[in-house]
Amino acid sequence: MNFDIDPADVAFREEVRAFLRESLPADIAERNKRGFHFLRDDMREWTKILNRKGWSGPNWPSEWGGPGWSPVRQFIFEDECFMAGAPWIDTAGFKMIGPVIMSFGSEEMKREFGPRILNGDVFWGQGFSEPNAGSDLGSLTTRAVREGDEYVINGRKIWTSYVESADVIFMLVKTDPEAKQRGISMLLVDKNAPGITIRPIIDIGEGYSLNEVFFDDVRTPVKYLVGEEGKGWSYAKHLLDLERAFSAEWPRNKRNLEQLRAMAGRARAGGERLIDSPGFAARLAQLDVDLQALEWLTLRALYERKGGNTLPVGSLLKVRGSELLQKIGEMQVEALGDYGAYFYDDPHATPAGDMNWPPGPDYAPGVVADYMYRRATTVYGGANEVQRTIIARSFLEL
Numbered sequence: 296m297n298f299d300i301d302p303a304d305v306a307f308r309e310e311v312r313a314f315l316r317e318s319l320p321a322d323i324a325e326r327n328k329r330g331f332h333f334l335r336d337d338m339r340e341w342t343k344i345l346n347r348k349g350w351s352g353p354n355w356p357s358e359w360g361g362p363g364w365s366p367v368r369q370f371i372f373e374d375e376c377f378m379a380g381a382p383w384i385d386t387a388g389f390k391m392i393g394p395v396i397m398s399f400g401s402e403e404m405k406r407e408f409g410p411r412i413l414n415g416d417v418f419w420g421q422g423f424s425e426p427n428a429g430s431d432l433g434s435l436t437t438r439a440v441r442e443g444d445e446y447v448i449n450g451r452k453i454w455t456s457y458v459e460s461a462d463v464i465f466m467l468v469k470t471d472p473e474a475k476q477r478g479i480s481m482l483l484v485d486k487n488a489p490g491i492t493i494r495p496i497i498d499i500g501e502g503y504s505l506n507e508v509f510f511d512d513v514r515t516p517v518k519y520l521v522g523e524e525g526k527g528w529s530y531a532k533h534l535l536d537l538e539r540a541f542s543a544e545w546p547r548n549k550r551n552l553e554q555l556r557a558m559a560g561r562a563r564a565g566g567e568r569l570i571d572s573p574g575f576a577a578r579l580a581q582l583d584v585d586l587q588a589l590e591w592l593t594l595r596a597l598y599e600r601k602g603g604n605t606l607p608v609g610s611l612l613k614v615r616g617s618e619l620l621q622k623i624g625e626m627q628v629e630a631l632g633d634y635g636a637y638f639y640d641d642p643h644a645t646p647a648g649d650m651n652w653p654p655g656p657d658y659a660p661g662v663v664a665d666y667m668y669r670r671a672t673t674v675y676g677g678a679n680e681v682q683r684t685i686i687a688r689s690f691l692e693l
């Protein structure tokens with residue numbers, strides 16, 4: 296087997312690097328490299344820059360208006376963007392609801408949302424989980440009743456990430472309360488529609504991206520039903536497998552590991568370097584091996600999906616990637632030493648134009664807050680215990 300990368304793909308990597316040097320705004324890159332949360336304005340600006348180049352939607356085929364890249368090129372592009380400090384493009388739009396709309400939505404829906412997603416003009420919230428329906432999503436109770444050419448929605452969603460700054464919520468509702476999964480439909484709802492109340496939830500790292508959302512007689516037009524009534528469960532399964540695949544977070548794992556190596560290479564009190572400790576170095580080497588395995592697994596998954604394989608590779612990637620992210624985070628906090636005790640409590644802070652950064656080494660901000668937030672990676676996108684059952688059922692036919 297030949298593991299060499301095609302020279303054309305090597306040239307593509309250089310092209311991406313040159314583009315990033317030229318087009319990625321320095322202040323945006325600086326903020327992201329310092330560990331602060333992505334700002335919506337940064338994401339919007341960056342998506343528009345990409346769209347002008349025809350590179351928005353790296354995972355979108357050309358018939359949807361994307362660049363139509365091979366899996367290897369998508370992988371290279373995301374790797375380079377993340378390492379350069381580019382913000383995410385909206386994953387909920389590009390990697391979750393976008394592909395579902397383009398695959399199952401009406402022509403009108405595709406025309407309305409496809410170009411807006413590509414240009415960063417619409418942001419999304421994912422309204423799936425409810426207080427009593429997370430792993431067991433089939434027991435959701437939020438109800439939608441059809442009245443003429445509208446649905447009227449009543450119920451409550453929780454953990455709805457970034458909905459506070461979203462424009463549209465894609466949500467699962469019960470259109471037939473008697474049927475379990477076959478009674479579920481997927482609807483798009485204007486986040487600012489009358490009857491929606493958003494209650495913030497502050498996370499353990501003092502960050503704000505989570506919400507509880509209440510729906511009281513909220514109306515959405517029937518044209519915002521995705522696909523067919525009662526088929527929401529199968530669209531959701533498709534969407535969740537896409538979500539889990541990117542939960543592997545290969546680029547974030549790579550960047551965090553590089554950051555960890557740099558931190559461990561700095562002298563600490565007493566002049567010692569953590570990287571010279573045989574115990575620490577051996578653990579670091581193991582993380583390197585795990586990262587390489589994740590890289591190959593991610594590439595394999597991209598090709599399997601392209602080849603139409605329906606095995607739940609997203610579940611495999613999710614388990615591996617989320618656990619690696621947590622292990623790297625634990626060692627980062629260890630490597631921070633005393634600076635781990637200073638809590639950089641607001642990962643949303645936007646330093647002023649003069650870049651007034653907090654005290655400590657430049658790699659310290661955000662590390663502890665991110666470590667705390669990432670306790671949730673083995674839960675969001677579907678708990679890892681549940682993913683292991685899916686893997687066992689599909690791959691091992693248990």
Ligand SMILES: Cc1cc2nc3c(=O)[nH]c(=O)nc-3n(C[C@H](O)[C@H](O)[C@H](O)COP(=O)(O)OP(=O)(O)OC[C@H]3O[C@@H](n4cnc5c(N)ncnc54)[C@H](O)[C@@H]3O)c2cc1C
Pocket residue numbers: 420421422423424426427428429430431453454455456457505671674675676677678679680681684
């Ligand atoms: C940071 C964060 C962001 C999120 N963002 C969103 C979002 O934007 N939109 C959205 O809709 N949801 C979101 N979620 C919700 C997430 O999808 C759910 O938390 C997840 O599916 C687990 O559901 P639950 O919290 O109800 O836990 P439960 O279903 O109550 O599970 C709790 C634990 O019980 C165990 N467990 C449960 N069922 C099984 C089983 N069948 N087999 C073995 N073990 C089991 C697992 O250990 C699991 O972790 C987010 C969650 C977090 C933490």
